[in-house]
Amino acid sequence: MGKAKILVVDDELIMRESLAGWLERDGHQVDKAASGEEALKLLENTKYDILLLDIKMEGMSGLEVLKKVRVSDPEVAVVMITAYGSVSTAIEAMKNGAFDYLMKPFDPNELGLLIDKIIDRQERDRENLFLREEYRERTRFESMLGQSRLMQEVFRLIEDIATTDSTVLITGETGTGKGLAAKAIHSKSPRHAGPFVAVNCGAFPEHLLESELFGYEKGAFTDAKTSKKGRLELAHGGTLFLDEIGEISMRMQIDLLRVLEDRVFYRVGGTRPIEADFRVIAATNKDLSQAIRDRTFRQDLFYRLNVISIVMPPLRDRKEDIPILAEHFLRRFRQETNKDIDKISREAMDEMMLYEWPGNVRELENAIERAVVVAKGRTILPEHLPIFAPEHRTVPKGKSLREIEKAHILAVLEETNWNIKKSADTLEIDRSTLYSKIKRYGIHRPD
């Protein structure tokens, strides 16, 4: 069973400590809060899987905390802790979205079973989400693009290392193209004729990841009706790409270390050694040095993986690549949607150049996809971009009022498909004024 990140909220020190200590022995990561207010503060900055919340507390009650949490983080499973005699409050909590409640003192088994049940459900939800994303990923960016100095360096490094058989660790923020870099290394390597097998380590619960990677023999566990090859075996002669390596448990780290050291592995429940004939490329958006200091990642495994290191630059550090990437995505989505959109307006491009792109190339790709879907005319305008929400809206720098007015009139005309009456209504001017502005600014309807 997987491990959870749990927040224990109780105003009684002894209850808080004893529960946290018990859960830590089960391998869960536990934080503690002495009041509802403190809990809400922690929840602002940290994502928890489970919240164990005492109903009766000084100050903000458990029920009040529950109501706020349901709005701010609907995914966290809330378990209410109640004293004997306040079951009616617990039932009210269930109506307000609590997962379950426990009456203290509770049987240790009851607590363990409940936590397992929650983790199991959350793991299944995450697995479904992963399968949906994996399907999407297959149709995602098919090539790496970039003329910036930073990307040219990455390309050069990939060329240099592709011919070796060394293990590679690719780091970089989410959406920077770590998977693409791994595929590029594989396709340029002597192993290119072999398979490229990718595993998203963060998407599998621990017990599933083990059999997914190593495979299993018939009868290894209750559901193992037949033997099955794992991804390590499927990668024979090719490349094994371990994405989100920073998410794997200490147990899996020990197993992987053994494979990298001994170059052999065993199926779950198997005794026959299988040769590990594949190149390993790992990727993470985590700071593994910090994870080593926190003792959540093994230093020996880190050294085994980090033989060659590639750092994928964030998009905000290579903004000169934005136009080329945006045009590339526009061409692709135009083809996919069969829409007659042939350009990105100067203003939309300005918005994209000013934006910081925390989700990097993937966010840009999604933004263009959305713009192609919502655009009505032949040009993508700022308001078609999801980044052009009021909170992201940026005032174009170095532009005259005249230029801004011209761009705005053009945008409204495009939006209404050059319907003069509708445009005049939106702009709250009369039609003759609109005509004279169109003439004055030299605005032309595209052919």
Place this chain on the structure above:
Amino acid sequence: MNTQSSHNIIVSPIEHIDMELLNQIVGGLMTVFDFPVQIIHLVDNLEFAFDRQRRQYHSTAILEVLDREASSSALKVLGVTKHDLFIPILTHVYGEAQLGGRASIISLYRLREGISYRDNPKEYYSRVVKEAIHEIGHTFNLRHCDDPRCIMHYCRSIKDVDRKSTHLCRYCRTLLEDEIKRLMGGK
């Protein structure tokens, strides 16, 4: 065998505990942890940890006293009591340990469930030894393990205790070796 005498594990019987049982515990701990094990009385009675309302003994309070009373050279301490233990949020516990700390304790109170000590002392000893290794394992920073055969597996029932072995699985063995290396001044 690790011969450094300053790195002993202490087994501390609280009130009278059968000597044969204590010897079984010592043997079990030595096999798994490879440190010398000594039997030393550290606490006479547990009145200080008795909760009148619950009529049980608060194990966390006992751990603090065991940790305080053990000599500074002791590596780990295991208290053994016949009394029923609890922590405030739970109805009862078979034992408790300071995770990555020094002190641990086991209760014999619920380990006789379903068996007669006189008819089947071996089965009873086996349960006690397993609980002792399990709790000392926590003091070496080992957490509960998913492998049902591993000694660090958390047992939901006494039947699960009977089913598990007295050994660490290979994962927990590696983690234990890491922790011992760290304690002995390695990395």
